[in-house]
Ligand SMILES: Cc1ncc(C[n+]2csc(CCOP(=O)(O)OP(=O)(O)O)c2C)c(N)n1
């Protein structure tokens with residue numbers, strides 16, 4: 001039995017969660033179209049299905065907190081405040097892109113929103129997140145650093161090195177594993193000797209919990225609690241968000257390794273219609289309002305595509321910029 | 326000026342920069358309580374305390390990654406990798422992260438860090454602890470690389486490295502730590518990057534070296550002087566940026582070049598420098614560019630054969646004689 005939404009958060013906040021999830025979904029589905037048209041090239045990893053994690057977690061943090069992520073990073077950057085126009089322009093490889101078209105889908109970065117990067121080497125962001133937390137501790141900045149990563153990344157050496165280090169130095173890092181059950185085509189139990197992932201932090205004396213990553217409210221509440229704990233104790237914490245990606249690993253992956261029945265079960269847990277249903281059932285929104293939100297998101301994504309496609313390509317000279325200060 | 330060792334010059338640079346700038350922090354394996362595997366960080370913990378001088382776990386990749394994040398987050402970290410050999414465990418953070426984040430994030434961040442790495446061969450430490458990996462770093466854009474030969478440069482280059490807003494790989498030669506020289510006392514004494522030093526002037530052959538190879542090249546040149554052979558010795562000081570101008574200007578004068586590298590010859594930096602020399606002053610050369618390099622073998626332990634694998638002053642001198650004896 002689900003808890004009532006009423007009382008958890010004001011109605012406007014609940015509607016904002018809904019709108020952010022819809023925006024992310026529309027953005028990702030539009031990316032798939034633009035990829036099919038050849039406007040977006042290279043690697044493209046979509047977030048469809050996992051929206052409750054980015055939206056719920058981000059809402060549970062303070063804006064000064066740092067966020068680092070892997071390559072499946074569009075939603076996390078946008079929810080944090082990055083302009084969808086400039087994110088889309090980045091994917092189109094244009095000069096107006098959030099990283100001047102030099103990063104691409106996997107390397108979004110928006111320091112004014114404390115979104116400190118998408119990293120495409122699996123597990124590469126762990127030590128960097130620990131470094132950010134170290135800096136904010138030495139500088140007495142009272143920030144939590146949130147490090148997102150996948151289930152597969154937990155098998156990298158950097159995971160172990162960084163959890164050990166974060167606890168040893170008592171750094172305020174909130175590790176959030178987005179367990180979507182697959183690292184490309186390899187299911188968790190075929191890659192991790194302990195398939196209950198959140199148990200793996202006990203060797204580093206880091207407390208952990210498992211949260212329903214298809215439930216934006218649960219993600220929000222857990223993150224808010226965990227971030228407060230990390231801030232208060234100045235120690236790392238670990239959340240395993242159990243979720244699912246509706247698409248293949250990347251656009252190159254038809255996801256043949258998953259059964260359609262498995263897919264159907266998770267589809268029925270889609271965080272967006274589920275929140276819609278609860279909003280309507282509790283009288284927080286009517287169908288008309290939800291449709292209005294949907295249309296607004298569609299329009300915003302269309303505008304992002306227009307902005308990107310009308311943007312100029314980078315100058316050739318840009319090749320040589322930003323290698324050295 | 327004060328006479329001091331290369332080790333103490335590095336130690337002094339660290340102390341001066343930590344006193345000057347509270348955002349400079351130091352950590353590494355055994356750098357704090359134990360004061361460094363080579364005792365380079367002596368006295369730092371007691372002067373600056375355990376927030377700024379810290380021991381860390383044996384996790385090289387994470388040592389570099391933490392420095393990257395800390396630098397992006399506003400500190401000026403100096404991380405020590407106990408020896409350069411262990412940098413191979415950190416190549417992911419060095420090459421894929423440290424050297425890339427500024428570029429791939431469109432110039433929106435900077436990474437002002439220094440990774441200190443003692444290295445080089447000649448102490449009978451065997452194949453895994455005697456390597457010269459400078460070419461590995463040089464191959465990758467996005468980082469500066471300094472390799473001091475003298476105590477004065479050790480101080481001045483390290484201070485420049487710490488103030489640099491780019492990531493710097495700072496290579497130190499283990500056999501130079503006890504070498505002595507005059508070092509300026511001025512706390513603003515900085516040696517700029519990308520400016521080679523002429524260790525000795527001459528007009529018949531240009532010897533190009535760096536780190537301990539620059540010192541051995543100078544020894545060879547002094548030996549050759551007695552035989553009436555005049556060599557000019559160029560110490561590159563930094564491998565990135567590379568001061569090709571000074572090298573070329575010297576060759577314009579001498580017409581002959583010997584590049585001395587401690588690393589393996591195959592795909593080593595000497596080949597790159599030689600090809601640049603050919604590209605810049607082919608018509609001025611009186612002889613092909615000669616390379617004197619570490620032998621392409623894993624380093625053997627036994628001192629009798631180890632020394633055959635690393636360029637020595639006598640070998641460099643003989644290389645110069647051979648070059649001059651050959652008719653082209
Ligand atoms: C060091 C490294 N090894 C391999 C890859 C190729 N790769 C990219 S994503 C991926 C799977 C990662 O899975 P997971 O951490 O669960 O994240 P998810 O894609 O499910 O979000 C792999 C193996 C890589 N990018 N980096």
Ligand SMILES: [Mg+2]
Nearest residue numbers: 150151182183
């Ligand atoms: Mg996964």
